Amino acid sequence: xxxxxxxxxxxxxxxxxxxxxxxxxxxxxxxxxxxxxxxxxxxxxxxxxxxxxxxxxxxxxxxxxxxxxxxxxxxxxxxxxxxxxx
Amino acid sequence: xxxxxxxxxxxxxxxxxxxxxxxxxxxxxxxxxxxxxxxxxxxxxxxxxxxxxxxxxxxxxxxxxxxxxxxxxxxxxxxxxxxxxxxxxxxxxxxxxxxxxxxxxxxxxxxxxxxxxxxxxxxxxxxxxxxxxxxxxxxxxxxxxxxxxxxxxxxxxxxxxxxxxxxxxxxxxxxxxxxxxxxxxxxxxxxxxxxxxxxxxxxxxxxxxxxxxxxxxxxxxxxxxxxxxxxxxxxxxxxxxxxxxxxxxxxxxxxxxxxxxxxxxxxxxxxxxxxxxxxxxxxxxxxxxxxxxxxxxxxxxxxxxxxxxxxxxxxxxxxxxxxxxxxxxxxxxxxxxxxxxxxxxxxxxxxxxxxxxxxxxxxxxxxxxxxxxxxxxxxxxxxxxxxx
Numbered sequence: 001x002x003x004x005x006x007x008x009x010x011x012x013x014x015x016x017x018x019x020x021x022x023x024x025x026x027x028x029x030x031x032x033x034x035x036x037x038x039x040x041x042x043x044x045x046x047x048x049x050x051x052x053x054x055x056x057x058x059x060x061x062x063x064x065x066x067x068x069x070x071x072x073x074x075x076x077x078x079x080x081x082x083x084x085x086x
Numbered sequence: 087x088x089x090x091x092x093x094x095x096x097x098x099x100x101x102x103x104x105x106x107x108x109x110x111x112x113x114x115x116x117x118x119x120x121x122x123x124x125x126x127x128x129x130x131x132x133x134x135x136x137x138x139x140x141x142x143x144x145x146x147x148x149x150x151x152x153x154x155x156x157x158x159x160x161x162x163x164x165x166x167x168x169x170x171x172x173x174x175x176x177x178x179x180x181x182x183x184x185x186x187x188x189x190x191x192x193x194x195x196x197x198x199x200x201x202x203x204x205x206x207x208x209x210x211x212x213x214x215x216x217x218x219x220x221x222x223x224x225x226x227x228x229x230x231x232x233x234x235x236x237x238x239x240x241x242x243x244x245x246x247x248x249x250x251x252x253x254x255x256x257x258x259x260x261x262x263x264x265x266x267x268x269x270x271x272x273x274x275x276x277x278x279x280x281x282x283x284x285x286x287x288x289x290x291x292x293x294x295x296x297x298x299x300x301x302x303x304x305x306x307x308x309x310x311x312x313x314x315x316x317x318x319x320x321x322x323x324x325x326x327x328x329x330x331x332x333x334x335x336x337x338x339x340x341x342x343x344x345x346x347x348x349x350x351x352x353x354x355x356x357x358x359x360x361x362x363x364x365x366x367x368x369x370x371x372x373x374x375x376x377x378x379x380x381x382x383x384x385x386x387x388x389x390x391x392x393x394x395x396x397x398x399x400x401x402x403x404x405x406x407x408x409x410x411x412x413x414x415x416x417x418x419x420x421x422x423x424x425x426x427x428x429x430x431x432x433x434x435x436x437x438x439x440x441x442x443x444x445x446x447x448x449x450x451x452x453x454x455x456x457x458x459x460x461x462x463x464x465x466x467x468x469x470x471x472x473x474x
Contacts, residue, residue: 001321003313003314005192005193005302006301007305008300015307019309020307
């Protein structure tokens with residue numbers, strides 16, 4: 001038996017859900033106005049607003065992003081594009 | 087007088103099959119037993135409940151409101167690190183099915199007796215193997231007993247291999263034919279069982295323990311789930327050797343006279359023109375009938391899961407007439423044992439036939455994988471492989 005079947009506490013981050021994705025959100029930082037709406041809406045909480053040249057820009061964690069496209073849909077300036085990813 | 091002495095030496099008691107199994111289980115000493123009564127398993131669990139009521143047993147006997155509950159109770163107790171036991175039949179086994187998969191998926195070494203009985207409708211309480219075949223692919227090892235004595239020893243073998251391989255085991259005994267009949271049988275003592283089967287102590291981290299908290303049966307994504315199924319498949323293959331090894335030890339400790347190796351048992355002609363193959367109590371009837379024929383051989387399959395395909399294909403390779411007798415049918419196909427034996431015979435064929443297991447648990451089957459499979463199809467070796 002290779003796979004350990006028991007799961008330790010505080011280990012849910014081991015369940016990387018990125019491979020559920022069929023489309024990958026790509027943010028165009030030039031278009032992005034740094035409103036943080038995507039980070040607030042992300043159901044997985046996997047978008048972090050980071051400082052890029054003194055401006056807030058989103059950083060998507062593709063280990064957990066399931067590709068639901070909510071961020072792309074709600075972005076007020078359409079700076080996020082969903083691209084095929086498999 | 088002399089004859090009597092010999093008989094006493096060979097077999098200790100004349101017992102009902104159910105009682106023989108119940109006494110053996112009590113001597114094995116599980117920590118927890120839970121079961122729901124169903125004909126023809128009833129006498130086994132009635133006896134076990136009686137032993138407890140009479141103060142002759144140390145186990146906890148937990149009453150359940152259904153077979154689903156009984157299986158879940160032993161699952162929980164085993165997950166908490168106990169050695170457990172249950173027994174059921176027919177509809178009861180089918181009601182347990184969901185839990186059976188959970189048990190094998192969590193790799194809990196639970197041993198259960200199935201008093202084999204037909205499945206409704208129409209309602210029928212008599213013996214056949216439909217119930218065992220319905221859970222064939224649930225990831226449980228399956229043993230089939232010919233008589234009371236074999237049933238007794240198969241329970242010891244089942245616990246030993248189950249706890250070693252972390253695979254659950256179902257010991258099949260033909261309902262009524264074995265469970266309700268009386269035969270001379272010797273029940274291994276507690277001290278002798280200890281020589282063969284040590285106490286069960288799962289490793290730390292493998293069971294539910296407040297000092298070392300873990301979750302069992304939790305979420306696994308496609309990649310990890312796929313690996314668990316490959317592990318079960320590989321460990322079933324490994325258990326073939328383990329059963330042979332442990333049966334050899336069993337034979338030595340309990341002085342068992344048998345031509346079998348734990349997987350199959352061959353009796354009859356040295357160069358047979360016909361070989362019969364069967365499982366369970368019908369083996370006795372076949373052996374008696376065979377006495378009239380000098381050119382008939384018989385393979386009794388004692389382990390159905392893992393399936394001893396290699397042993398069978400070796401045993402029948404020089405015989406052209408193979409006949410399978412079985413108490414179950416797969417509508418639209420044939421007898422389940424018949425199909426398995428046909429597949430085993432095919433091992434001797436030259437056709438290059440391969441089997442790839444893919445896509446289990448949602449794992450993607452990409453064009454890349456199909457391409458690899460196409461390229462590998464020319465390589466000559468027939469086998470089952472996991473790919474993904």
